[in-house]
Structures are given as structure tokens and as C-alpha cells.
Amino acid sequence: MAHIFKIRDLYKKYNEKQVLNDININIDVGEIFCILGPSGAGKTTLLRILNSIEKPDSGRVFFKKTNLLTSRGKEFLNSRRKMAMVFQDGAVFNSSVYDNVSYGLKIRGINKDEIRKRVNESLKIVGLEGYSGRRAHTLSGGEKQRMTFAMTVVLKPDVLLFDEPTASLDPINEKIIESIIRRINDLGITIIFTTHKQEEALSLATRIAVINKGVFEQIGPPEDIFYRPNSVFIARFVGVENIFKGIIRSNSIDLDWIRLKTPVITKKIGDKVTVCIRPEEIFLIRNDATHRNDYPNQFNGNITRMSPQGKALIRLFIKVNKRLIVKVDVPRHVVNHMDIEVGKEITASINHESLHVI
Amino acid sequence: MFKGGILNMNFLIDGFLKAIALILSNDPYVMSITAVSIKISGTAVIISILFSIPTAILISTNKFRGKKFIISLINTAMSLPPVVVGLIVFLMLVPAGPLGILQLIFTPAAMIIAQFILVTPIITGISIASINSVGQSIRDTAFTLGGTKKDISLIILKEAKVGIIIAVLAGFGRAIAEVGAILIAGGNVAFWDAETDTYSSYTRTLTTAITLETSKGDISTSIALGIIVLSIALSVNLLSNRLQDRE
Numbered sequence: 001m002a003h004i005f006k007i008r009d010l011y012k013k014y015n016e017k018q019v020l021n022d023i024n025i026n027i028d029v030g031e032i033f034c035i036l037g038p039s040g041a042g043k044t045t046l047l048r049i050l051n052s053i054e055k056p057d058s059g060r061v062f063f064k065k066t067n068l069l070t071s072r073g074k075e076f077l078n079s080r081r082k083m084a085m086v087f088q089d090g091a092v093f094n095s096s097v098y099d100n101v102s103y104g105l106k107i108r109g110i111n112k113d114e115i116r117k118r119v120n121e122s123l124k125i126v127g128l129e130g131y132s133g134r135r136a137h138t139l140s141g142g143e144k145q146r147m148t149f150a151m152t153v154v155l156k157p158d159v160l161l162f163d164e165p166t167a168s169l170d171p172i173n174e175k176i177i178e179s180i181i182r183r184i185n186d187l188g189i190t191i192i193f194t195t196h197k198q199e200e201a202l203s204l205a206t207r208i209a210v211i212n213k214g215v216f217e218q219i220g221p222p223e224d225i226f227y228r229p230n231s232v233f234i235a236r237f238v239g240v241e242n243i244f245k246g247i248i249r250s251n252s253i254d255l256d257w258i259r260l261k262t263p264v265i266t267k268k269i270g271d272k273v274t275v276c277i278r279p280e281e282i283f284l285i286r287n288d289a290t291h292r293n294d295y296p297n298q299f300n301g302n303i304t305r306m307s308p309q310g311k312a313l314i315r316l317f318i319k320v321n322k323r324l325i326v327k328v329d330v331p332r333h334v335v336n337h338m339d340i341e342v343g344k345e346i347t348a349s350i351n352h353e354s355l356h357v358i
Numbered sequence: 359m360f361k362g363g364i365l366n367m368n369f370l371i372d373g374f375l376k377a378i379a380l381i382l383s384n385d386p387y388v389m390s391i392t393a394v395s396i397k398i399s400g401t402a403v404i405i406s407i408l409f410s411i412p413t414a415i416l417i418s419t420n421k422f423r424g425k426k427f428i429i430s431l432i433n434t435a436m437s438l439p440p441v442v443v444g445l446i447v448f449l450m451l452v453p454a455g456p457l458g459i460l461q462l463i464f465t466p467a468a469m470i471i472a473q474f475i476l477v478t479p480i481i482t483g484i485s486i487a488s489i490n491s492v493g494q495s496i497r498d499t500a501f502t503l504g505g506t507k508k509d510i511s512l513i514i515l516k517e518a519k520v521g522i523i524i525a526v527l528a529g530f531g532r533a534i535a536e537v538g539a540i541l542i543a544g545g546n547v548a549f550w551d552a553e554t555d556t557y558s559s560y561t562r563t564l565t566t567a568i569t570l571e572t573s574k575g576d577i578s579t580s581i582a583l584g585i586i587v588l589s590i591a592l593s594v595n596l597l598s599n600r601l602q603d604r605e
Contacts, residue, residue, distance in 0.1 A: 051502055053498055053501060053502065077504070077506065080504060081504040084502050084503055084504070085498075085502040087495060087498060087499065087502075089495055091493070091495035091496050091498070091499045092499075093496065093499070093513065093516075093517065094516075094517055095516075103500075103503055103513075104503035104504050107503070107504060107505055107506070107509045108504060148499075151499075151503060152502075152503070155503065155504065
């Protein structure tokens with residue numbers, strides 16, 4: 001597949017802080033590529049370098065065939081005009097929505113009829129039809145954000161860069177923005193966006209790069225990042241709540257509170273490892289369940305706390321061996337059905353397929 | 359002393375009433391002074407705009423060594439003492455001075471030069487501040503949407519428009535109310551027309567005329583001129599405030 005961006009050996013320092021440290025990546029045409037990481041990890045700086053707003057200390061950035069760091073004049077401007085970025089703070093010009101959205105086309109010397117047509121199309125894509133005459137400063141936060149999307153979509157670019165597109169929005173507007181991003185991608189525009197929200201990365205991205213302290217820790221499809229994280233940092237960051245130290249034995253992994261039987265062991269016997277278990281991958285066993293003994297890797301514990309986890313799940317904090325807490329997410333209807341409450345003793349099972357060993 | 363006080367009061371009221379009459383009757387002397395004032399300050403400001411605003415854009419949109427120093431120099435120059443500026447212009451333009459050959463001393467041109475020097479730092483300084491307040495995010499937005507250096511300058515100018523208009527009004531307010539520089543450079547000249555026995559201003563402005571008429575004891579003319587200069591300054595200020603409120 002053709003690459004839209006090719007980044008090689010990219011370094012950037014601010015004062016004494018290394019913001020980007022040896023970044024290498026190819027981004028394919030048509031992707032929704034997510035740069036996921038905590039704040040201060042270097043996400044924004046990377047996007048700003050891709051858009052040539054900032055220069056790296058060293059490295060190469062290719063946009064298609066053009067080296068953005070060495071090209072000049074017309075070639076540079078033409079490459080630059082095939083991409084656009086939406087900033088986190090979403091600055092807007094002090095004029096009407098129409099003037100804001102048409103700005104990029106006006107400076108490209110596009111004729112008036114074409115501008116009118118394309119502005120209307122873009123406003124429709126972001127759900128702001130009929131807003132043309134409004135003053136940009138009178139829009140709500142969500143509307144303003146959508147207008148800044150229209151300002152870039154109207155240019156029909158090859159790639160759009162969105163910096164934390166939902167960071168300052170409420171959940172409803174967040175969903176609206178996510179669906180707009182999908183709609184824009186359906187138009188054939190490659191998307192690169194940054195976020196610190198794992199759910200957003202999971203639901204939107206075709207590929208994710210996890211960045212921490214200026215380094216790409218892992219790059220891969222969402223399933224890899226979420227179910228096969230390659231470091232404890234990523235496991236924590238993507239919401240793997242149960243992380244335990246263990247030792248590999250001949251056909252099990254021994255944690256200090258449970259012996260996990262597993263046929264698939266890629267490590268050597270005696271290796272010290274970290275075991276990750278996502279809380280939604282641990283199952284409760286009903287007291288009246290038939291074939292109770294068929295469930296693998298069972299353990300008992302007491303529920304010490306319960307808290308809602310999103311709309312559909314409830315997180316149980318289960319105390320095992322009087323000190324260790326294992327977190328288990330169960331559907332709300334299961335909680336109701338099984339009469340689960342704080343203080344109750346339960347039995348749970350861990351399927352070996354849900355174990356991830358680092 | 360007490361009696362004198364009462365007399366003074368009468369003389370003030372009398373002067374004020376006569377001043378109103380002078381303004382309402384479009385007194386040719388007062389009118390010619392007003393016209394010269396507005397013409398000179400207006401011209402100085404317009405010429406200054408052509409220089410100040412491009413300078414402000416260049417300074418605030420470029421990074422260069424000594425930028426901070428230049429900006430603080432401009433800010434200091436905002437409060438140049440007019441008399442000193444007048445003196446410098448006078449020394450340059452007197453027949454024996456380096457630019458004496460231009461024969462500009464005691465002409466409106468000399469006054470325009472003096473006021474240009476006074477208002478340029480004000481218009482430039484306030485414009486720089488308002489352009490800077492437009493902020494990096496607007497520049498970044500214009501850049502990412504494909505703007506060239508020229509496009510970005512234009513959009514910044516558009517965003518800073520109100521601030522720049524306020525800068526121009528502040529410059530005009532300073533010029534119209536200023537007396538020291540134009541008095542020295544312009545010489546406070548008015549010509550006498552023998553036929554009609556009236557004076558008409560050549561380089562006499564509202565403020566310089568007030569100093570002269572007051573020292574001559576023509577209180578009513580001074581008050582009339584004072585009312586006019588105050589009204590102009592007040593209008594400029596009100597306009598400026600309204601623009602700031604709209605921001």
C-alpha cells in the first residue's frame with residue numbers, strides 16, 4: 001500500500017527535554033491512524049512537525065514523494081496545501097462561519113461559485129447547514145469544533161491531522177465528532193489523530209501508535225494494543241487493570257495467589273514474567289452452574305467495592321487472600337441476576353485465552 | 359481679595375458666553391485655526407499610518423535579534439517630550455541647520471514632521487501590541503489552511519483591525535492636543551487680511567493659539583478654542599471606547 005507519510009529517525013528537543021526520540025513510522029493512504037498517549041508524550045509536537053508548523057532537530061519527513069524538510073517554494077506550498085490540521089484549542093477567525101470555512105479556498109484562488117458549493121457541502125458533512133451567516137464567536141464549543149473540521153474538509157486534502165479532537169467536549173459531542181471523522185475518512189481522506197482516551201482510539205482507529213515520553217512503545221491494530229500490549233506501561237494505559245508478576249512453570253504460570261494453567265507458553269521455564277488480565281475477561285461462576293469444575297483457573301474472593309464502569313458494566317473489586325485486589329467487570333444484568341453485593345463471596349474463572357504474558 | 363474673586367467669576371462667565379457666540383457664529387479666525395489643526399494632525403497621522411502599520415507587522419510577525427530591545431525603544435518613544443521633538447525639528451530645519459536648504463521651518467510641513475515623530479511610536483507600539491494579542495493560534499490556523507506569508511499577514515491585520523484603529527485614534531488624540539512641538543517648529547503664524555481686518559491661520563493651531571490668546575488676554579477666544587480642542591479629543595476617545603467595547 002502507498003504511504004502518505006514516511007517518518008525516519010525523527011528527534012525534537014525543547015530546552016533540555018527530549019520531546020520526540022527516534023520516531024520511525026509509515027502511515028498508509030486511507031488509514032485512520034491514532035497516536036495514543038498521555039499528555040506531554042509528544043503527540044502534538046509530532047502532528048505539528050508533520051504539518052511543517054515546527055521543524056524537528058533531525059530526521060526526515062516524507063509526504064508522498066516530497067521531503068518536507070528540504071523542499072522549498074512551490075513544491076513545498078503544494079504539498080502543504082494537500083494537508084491540514086485541526087488544533088486542540090480550535091482558533092477561529094473573528095468573522096462569519098462562511099468566511100471561516102471559505103478561507104482556505106479563497107487564498108487558493110478558487111472561484112466564487114465553486115467556493116459556495118464546497119462550503120455548503122462541508123457544512124453539511126459536519127452538520128452545520130444553515131450556520132453560514134452566524135458569527136463564529138457565537139458558536140458553542142462543539143459547534144466551533146465542527147466548524148474547524150469544515151474549514152479543513154472544504155479543502156479536499158489528502159490527509160487531515162486532528163489534535164485531541166474530543167479533548168474538551170462532552171460525551172455527546174464526542175460521539176458526534178467521532179462519526180464525523182468516520183464520514184471524512186469515507187470520502188477518501190487519510191486521518192491522523194491524537195488522543196489520550198483509549199476508548200476513542202479503540203473505536204476509531206485502524207492502527208494505533210502508543211507514544212510515551214517521545215518514544216513509540218508499540219504500533220499495531222487496536223486488538224494488538226488492547227489485548228497484546230508489549231509493556232506494562234501500555235497495559236496500564238489501555239486499561240488492563242489486573243497486572244501481576246509471575247514465574248513460568250512447565251504447564252502453568254505461577255502467581256503468588258493462583259496457579260494459572262495454560263497450554264500456550266512462549267517463554268522459557270523459570271522466566272519471570274508479567275501477566276495481564278483485562279477485567280472484562282474474568283468470568284463469575286454461578287453457584288448453581290452445572291459442571292462447575294470444568295471452568296479453568298478458579299479463585300474465590302470477597303467483593304469489597306462495586307462501581308459503574310460505563311453504561312453496561314459494573315466493576316467488582318474482589319479481595320483474594322486477604323490482601324490482593326482483582327478487578328472484574330461484569331454486565332449490569334448479571335449483577336442483578338446473581339444478587340451480587342458488597343461483602344459477598346464469589347468464585348471466578350480465568351480462561352487461558354485471556355492471559356497476556358509480557 | 360474677596361471682591362476680586364467675584365469679579366473673576368463674572369469675567370469667566372462673560373468669556374464663556376462670548377466663546378460660545380464665537381463658535382456658533384463660525385468666526386473666521388477660530389474656524390481657520392480649527393481647520394489648520396485638523397489638517398496638520400490628520401496629515402501627520404495618515405503619513406504615519408503608511409509607515410507605522412507595515413513596521414508593526416514586520417516587527418511582530420518576524421523573529422530577529424534585538425526584537426525586544428526595539429519594542430521597548432518604541433514604547434519609550436511613546437512618551438517623547440513634545441518640546442524636545444520640536445526643538446530637534448527646529449534645529450534641523452532652521453536656515454543654518456543641516457536641512458535648512460529645504461526652507462521648511464515655520465511651515466505646516468515642519469509641523470507635520472514634528473507630529474509624525476510624536477505619533478509614529480504610539481501608532482506602531484499599540485499596533486504591535488494588538489497584533490501580538492491575535493496570538494499564535496490564528497497564525498497556525500492560517501498556515502495549516504495553506505496560507506502563504508502574505509496571507510498570514512493579511513489575516514492577522516484583519517483580526518487586529520480594531521486594535522489598529524484604536525492605535526490610530528490614540529495617535530490622532532495625541533497630535534491634536536499637543537502644543538510644544540508644533541509651536542517651535544511651526545512658529546504659531548497667522549496672516550492678517552487688511553481688507554476684511556481678519557486673521558487667518560497659517561501655522562497656528564488650536565493649542566498654540568490658546569497659549570497666544572491667553573497671554574494677550576483674549577480669554578473668550580481661548581475658551582472657544584479650548585472647547586473645540588476638548589470636543590475633538592472627547593469624540594476621538596468616545597469612538598475608541600465604543601470600538602473597544604465591540605471587541
